[in-house]
Amino acid sequence: xxxxxxxxxxxxxxxxxxxxxxxxxxxxxxxxxxxxxxxxxxxxxxxxxxxxxxxxxxxxxxxxxxxxxxxxxxxxxxxxxxxxxxxxxxxxxxxxxxxxxxxxxxxxxxxxxxxxxxxxxxxxxxxxxxxxxxxxxxxxxxxxxxxxxxxxxxxxxxxxxxxxxxxxxxxxxxxxxxxxxxxxxxxxxxxxxxxxxxxxxxxxxxxxxxxxxxxxxxxxxxxxxxxxxxxxxxxxxxxxxxxxxxxxxxxxxxxxxxxxxxxxxxxxxxxxxxxxxxxxxxxxxxxxxxxxxxxxxxxxxxxxxxxxxxxxxxxxxxxxxxxxx
Amino acid sequence: xxxxxxxxxxxxxxxxxxxxxxxxxxxxxxxxxxxxxxxxxxxxxxxxxxxxxxxxxxxxxxxxxxxxxxxxxxxxxxxxxxxxxxxxxxxxxxxxxxxxxxxxxxxxxxxxxxxxxxxxxxxxxxxxxxxxxxxxxxxxxxxxxxxxxxxxxxxxxxxxxxxxxxxxxxxxxxxxxxxxxxxxxxxxxxxxxxxxxxxxxxxxxxxxxxxxxxxxxxxxxxxxxxxxxxxxxxxxxxxxxxxxxxxxxxxxxx
Ligand SMILES: Nc1ncnc2c1ncn2[C@@H]1O[C@H](COP(=O)(O)OP(=O)(O)OP(=O)(O)O)[C@@H](O)[C@H]1O
Ligand SMILES: [Mg+2]
Numbered sequence: 001x002x003x004x005x006x007x008x009x010x011x012x013x014x015x016x017x018x019x020x021x022x023x024x025x026x027x028x029x030x031x032x033x034x035x036x037x038x039x040x041x042x043x044x045x046x047x048x049x050x051x052x053x054x055x056x057x058x059x060x061x062x063x064x065x066x067x068x069x070x071x072x073x074x075x076x077x078x079x080x081x082x083x084x085x086x087x088x089x090x091x092x093x094x095x096x097x098x099x100x101x102x103x104x105x106x107x108x109x110x111x112x113x114x115x116x117x118x119x120x121x122x123x124x125x126x127x128x129x130x131x132x133x134x135x136x137x138x139x140x141x142x143x144x145x146x147x148x149x150x151x152x153x154x155x156x157x158x159x160x161x162x163x164x165x166x167x168x169x170x171x172x173x174x175x176x177x178x179x180x181x182x183x184x185x186x187x188x189x190x191x192x193x194x195x196x197x198x199x200x201x202x203x204x205x206x207x208x209x210x211x212x213x214x215x216x217x218x219x220x221x222x223x224x225x226x227x228x229x230x231x232x233x234x235x236x237x238x239x240x241x242x243x244x245x246x247x248x249x250x251x252x253x254x255x256x257x258x259x260x261x262x263x264x265x266x267x268x269x270x271x272x273x274x275x276x277x278x279x280x281x282x283x284x285x286x287x288x289x290x291x292x293x294x295x296x297x298x299x300x301x302x303x304x305x306x307x308x309x310x311x312x313x314x315x316x317x318x319x320x321x322x323x324x325x
Numbered sequence: 326x327x328x329x330x331x332x333x334x335x336x337x338x339x340x341x342x343x344x345x346x347x348x349x350x351x352x353x354x355x356x357x358x359x360x361x362x363x364x365x366x367x368x369x370x371x372x373x374x375x376x377x378x379x380x381x382x383x384x385x386x387x388x389x390x391x392x393x394x395x396x397x398x399x400x401x402x403x404x405x406x407x408x409x410x411x412x413x414x415x416x417x418x419x420x421x422x423x424x425x426x427x428x429x430x431x432x433x434x435x436x437x438x439x440x441x442x443x444x445x446x447x448x449x450x451x452x453x454x455x456x457x458x459x460x461x462x463x464x465x466x467x468x469x470x471x472x473x474x475x476x477x478x479x480x481x482x483x484x485x486x487x488x489x490x491x492x493x494x495x496x497x498x499x500x501x502x503x504x505x506x507x508x509x510x511x512x513x514x515x516x517x518x519x520x521x522x523x524x525x526x527x528x529x530x531x532x533x534x535x536x537x538x539x540x541x542x543x544x545x546x547x548x549x550x551x552x553x554x555x556x557x558x559x560x561x562x563x564x565x566x567x568x569x570x571x572x573x574x575x576x577x578x579x
Binding site: 050051052072073075076078080082084085086087088089090091095098099100102103104105147 | 327329330332333336337340341344345409410411412413414415416417418419420421
């Protein structure tokens with residue numbers, strides 16, 4: 001069953017089309033990823049889905065409820081980790097979560113238990129009585145994920161959950177997110193501009209300039225690039241080149257000491273080639289296309305992490321700066 | 326009514342209020358300075374045969390000031406919440422905007438009333454004799470007035486996205502509201518234009534109601550400016566109006 005349904009969604013800010021006629025569905029119990037560069041329209045889409053923003057046109061449904069007409073029902077079904085932190089830094093971790101439990105009308109006799117459960121789940125139980133302002137970025141992120149789970153939502157939105165985290169914490173957070181659908185029966189809708197993070201998704205929509213330009217599983221998307229690249233080094237490259245061309249029909253090129261060719265399902269192709277060519281093979285290596293290659297092929301530009309994280313740093317800086325006033 | 330949500334919104338503000346000693350101290354210090362410095366100074370200028378000694382005359386006004394500042398401060402913490410994102414946590418929750426507004430207004434009410442009671446406890450030091458029923462009546466007025474001003478503060482807060490506007494609110498809204506409320510001088514003695522503005526100020530009626538209770542039998546120039554019934558009606562009426570307006574403004578989406 002599709003738990004999120006979006007049809008012809010459009011959002012204009014003055015003349016700018018932040019979201020430009022997108023449609024997609026998300027199956028219950030899966031991880032769906034929105035992948036795109038800064039300003040692609042990811043957060044805008046989430047804000048519409050979570051009833052904070054009205055669309056210019058189009059329809060959005062969550063768990064069968066219209067986000068515009070039945071916001072209360074939609075809000076009960078969702079949990080969110082926003083791109084920018086939304087914790088109260090002057091309260092403790094525990095107080096932030098209890099606040100949430102009351103706000104979502106968690107039954108009285110379950111409040112404390114549920115809060116403690118999620119705190120243990122994200123490994124913050126020991127720190128529950130510390131003020132949030134003493135937490136590191138990664139701890140705050142985990143706390144926000146925990147908070148989003150207290151009321152047992154059917155859909156959890158994660159808007160760039162790993163923003164500003166070091167590679168180690170990012171990896172840990174993803175391990176943890178991967179387990180959510182199984183452990184908490186929740187559908188995940190996440191956004192990121194880190195290509196390799198999108199690999200955990202069951203399905204991905206690549207979004208650029210407010211439009212979905214490709215959609216599918218990571219494997220399917222990578223297929224569109226044309227397959228894997230196989231590099232082979234042999235004792236007699238000239239002879240092998242001829243042989244592969246003749247027997248398999250691949251276009252083989254040469255680069256330094258290696259031959260390389262593009263083929264769909266490189267992993268099953270290699271054993272067969274080795275069997276045929278026989279003795280002379282010195283080394284074989286397989287390069288799988290990345291989602292970055294997919295993005296590159298579709299848009300002619302790369303989503304570069306360096307650029308992306310620089311942008312975030314500027315944002316963080318501006319926010320920190322404004323706070324001082 | 327979403328009692329859990331309303332309760333927890335109030336509990337959060339209350340907890341933060343208790344933790345922030347400096348805020349409590351400064352909101353208590355301000356009225357004390359006015360009462361014992363401005364009040365004492367002005368007493369020398371104001372002729373003693375106007376009926377009520379000046380320092381006693383401004384006492385209801387000082388209670389009103391305590392309520393004005395702490396209610397508005399409490400409500401415009403909403404601007405903080407917007408700037409630091411916590412407001413989003415509240416807005417995506419399945420809670421009606423109306424309950425959020427009630428919760429915020431009650432937060433201001435609780436905090437302001439506590440502070441007003443602390444100031445009220447000073448009455449013996451400025452030569453008042455108040456009976457227990459008078460004290461209870463004043464506290465009730467303070468509570469209702471706090472609610473009304475807090476709700477007004479929420480209406481204000483919906484117009485601002487960042488805390489940079491704070492000094493604008495302070496200089497162009499809070500201070501004029503204080504000076505044109507009958508706190509420092511009777512409304513009846515003001516020039517017509519200022520009299521008119523004072524009559525549009527909800528704080529005026531709250532302070533006037535307290536004057537009715539505290540200076541029961543006074544008839545001179547220092548006596549209350551409006552009838553008690555009108556005062557009470559305005560306080561209750563503005564409370565309802567501000568809550569409804571704030572609720573509607575909160576409902577707006579971009
Ligand atoms: N409130 C707003 N008013 C005007 N323009 C806006 C507003 N919010 C977003 N936009 C614009 O809409 C576009 C999409 O923004 P959005 O925040 O959805 O991007 P994003 O994909 O989340 O990017 P990022 O990776 O940087 O978070 C941007 O060009 C942005 O400037
Ligand atoms: Mg974003």
